[in-house]
Amino acid sequence: xxxxxxxxxxxxxxxxxxxxxxxxxxxxxxxxxxxxxxxxxxxxxxxxxxxxxxxxxxxxxxxxxxxxxxxxxxxxxxxxxxxxxxxxxxxxxxxxxxxxxxxxxxxxxxxxxxxxxxxxxxxxxxxxxxxxxxxxxxxxxxxxx
Numbered sequence: 001x002x003x004x005x006x007x008x009x010x011x012x013x014x015x016x017x018x019x020x021x022x023x024x025x026x027x028x029x030x031x032x033x034x035x036x037x038x039x040x041x042x043x044x045x046x047x048x049x050x051x052x053x054x055x056x057x058x059x060x061x062x063x064x065x066x067x068x069x070x071x072x073x074x075x076x077x078x079x080x081x082x083x084x085x086x087x088x089x090x091x092x093x094x095x096x097x098x099x100x101x102x103x104x105x106x107x108x109x110x111x112x113x114x115x116x117x118x119x120x121x122x123x124x125x126x127x128x129x130x131x132x133x134x135x136x137x138x139x140x141x142x143x144x145x
Contacts, residue, residue, distance in 0.1 A: 001131070001132055001133065002129045002130070002131050003118075003129065003130045004127045004128070004129050004130075005118055005120075005127060005128050005129070005130055006127055007046075007120070007123075007124050007125050007126055007127060007128070008120060008123060008124070009119075009120070010117060010118070010119040010120075011117065011118050011119075011130075012115055012116070012117040013115065013116050013117075013118075013130075014113055014114075014115050015033075015113060015114050015115075015116070016112065016113040017031075017111075017112050017113065018112075025112035025113070026112060027110055027111065027112045028108065028110070028111060028112070029109065029110060030107065030108070030109055031107070031108045031111070031134065032105050032106070032107045032108075032134070032135060032136035033105070033106050033108070033132055033133070033134055033135075034092065034103055034104070034105040034106075034132065034133050034135055034136065034137040034138060035050050035052075035078075035103060035104055035105075035106070035116075035130070035131070035132045036088070036089050036092075036095075036099065036102070036103045036131040036132065036133075036137075037086070037088050037089060037099070037102055037103070037129065037131045038050055038066060038078055038079065038080055038102050038103065038104070039065075039080045039083075039084060039085050039086050039102045040080060040082065040083030040084055040085050040122075041083070041085040041124055041126070041128075042084075042085045043124070044083045044084065045083070045122050045123055045124050045125075046083065046120050046121060046122030046123065046124030046128075047079050047080050047083045047120070047121040047122060048079065048080065048118065048119075048120060048128055048130075049077055049078065049079045049117075049118065049119045049120065049121060050077070050078050050079075050104075050116065050117070050118055050130070051071065051075050051076065051077040051078075051116065051117040051118075051119070052075060052076055052078075052106045052114065052115075052116050053073070053074065053075035053076075053114060053115045053116075054074075054075075054108060054111055054113070054114035054115065055076065055106040055107060055108055055114065056107050056108060056109040057106070057107040058076065058104055058105065058106055058107070059104065059105040059107070059136070059138040060103075060104045060105075060138060061097070061100040061101050061103070061138055063097065063100075063101050064101050064104070065080055065081050065082070065098075065101040065102055066078045066079065066080060066081065066101075066102065066104060067079055067080075067081055068104075075115075075117075078104055079121065080102060083122070086098050086099065086102060087099070088129065088131065089103075089131065092133045092135050092137045093137075095137060100137075100138060103137060103138060104138065105136050105137060105138040107136070116130075116132075118130045
């Protein structure tokens with residue numbers, strides 16, 4: 001999936017799992033979401049950030065290019081180490097090493113919802129996509145504590 005974000009903004013998305021007929025919340029035992037393409041741009045005037053709340057575990061590649069910070073409220077923010085831009089992935093099953101280095105998988109346990117906030121550091125002028133999929137694209141590596 002892709003959600004396009006306006007430049008110099010922050011957006012929060014709440015993912016809710018509900019029964020298709022009744023609309024009642026459904027608690028999922030285990031669900032992984034992978035967030036891709038967390039980088040900068042070719043002008044080196046911004047970095048993307050992604051903050052996820054409500055997760056149990058994270059997985060990153062062995063050669064990750066992401067820094068992670070835990071927030072006081074139990075959320076975790078990822079941002080790229082540098083502000084270079086890289087090609088966007090088109091297939092979650094065939095990521096390059098560089099694309100894996102700019103991605104992370106969040107694992108949620110026993111949740112009916114979670115929140116993700118995407119933002120920017122810097123002053124880029126072009127919209128940026130938040131790319132994600134409900135799959136565990138990274139998982140053969142050690143869990144990032």
